Amino acid sequence: MSLSTLYAMTGVALFSLGFHALLVQRHLLRKVLALNVLGSATFLLLVGMARRGGDTPDPVPHAMVLTGIVVAVSATALALSLARRLKAAQGLVRLPEDMPE
Amino acid sequence: MxxxxxxxxxxxxxxxxxxxxxxxxxxxxxAPTDLAARVDAGLDDSGVSHPVTAVLLNFRAYDTLLEIGVLLLVLTGTWSFGLERRLDPEGPVGPIQAELVRNLVPLMVLVAGHLLWLGSKAPGGAFQAGAVLGGAGVLLVLSQHPLPAWRHPAGYRATASLGLLVFLIASVATMRDGRLLEVRGREAGLLILLIEVAAAISIGAILAALFAAEAPETATSLDERKEPQP
Amino acid sequence: MIFDHVLALTLVGLAWRLLSTSHLFKAVVLFITFGLLLALAWVRLEAPDIALAEAAIGAGLTGALLLDARARLEPRDDVPDIAPAGSGPPAPDASH
Known part of the structure; x- marks a missing residue:
């Protein structure tokens, strides 16, 4: 298995882990963690595939991932602020449909 | 069950x-087209010699322009939640932390400047420099230094939007025949440097403000808390 | 190449642990570790630009944001919240 395939497959595995956690976890902070793992998995997949062509890696996916990382951190900050707002309003860090009966 | x-x-x-x-x-x-080869072919004319920077700020500058816009939107959104920062959650800052931050923050600003300068020919650039500046801002917030412009909310807003503004003005000013963001040659190098400096400052300011979470108006600066204004 | 296999396995293992641990604080610390190792993976993939950004942002800034949020959202301690969701009794903090 080549280096690019190895890391692309790692990305696939991480994607599944993150996706699963995003669906089953109820705590919002855990959902944010899952989303971040999901994002990293996508980046790994993109950059892994960027070097399958030739000897030099393709700089275009690299630039995309670079902007992606900065957008991911700002999205994380927004999500955490929303969670804090939700806790201030309701005292809980879960979505309404995940509330215990 | x-x-x-x-x-x-x-x-x-x-x-x-x-x-x-x-x-x-x-x-x-x-891949049907060899993008790496096309980037290489255009590199001489892009104004920088590092391919990733060339893609970010020349070939696909649209992405970067909009991304800085997204950052600004996120900041506006976060400020609109009206969150409050607990100013001293763990009591006063210890002398070691205060001294460390005092020495570390100028060093981080230097590192950010170096990364920014490197960006045109080696790995580095506006995003990495902005991230280091943002980290310095987080350290300041954690050691209860009010961010410099907390006292001047309008100034902070201007700093945060500087990157987008400079980017927009530069792209409109260099527009020819209705073609936006298609600059080549020496002119491009200068333009990229200008945009990168502004973008790095704004990204740093935005990331630090996202960590602090509160909008500048609701912030009480340390001076005000220590000595109430008459 | 052996190094890459070990790194890939470690990344997957770390992700598994951080997403399934019942301790919220531990999860955040594992995430920061995950970010640092990911920076190593970027170096192996010849993407030093991304490695720099990941070390500063992915591990540093995101870590600071998450630690701060954890302290605010769950100030007492961690609420066990592992899948399968709802198989245990509701967490004590959820009742008020």
């Missing part, structure tokens, strides 16, 4: 989608 069933079903579905993704990735055909 129903929840166990749902959980198992969900796990199987995620596993199946993961397998599908793996098969899709493994069976991808080779």
């Amino acid at each position: 129903r929840q166990m069933l749902a959980f198992t079903l969900l796990t199987l579905l995620v596993l199946a989608s993961g397998l599908g993704l793996a098969v899709a990735v493994l069976s991808l055909p080779d």
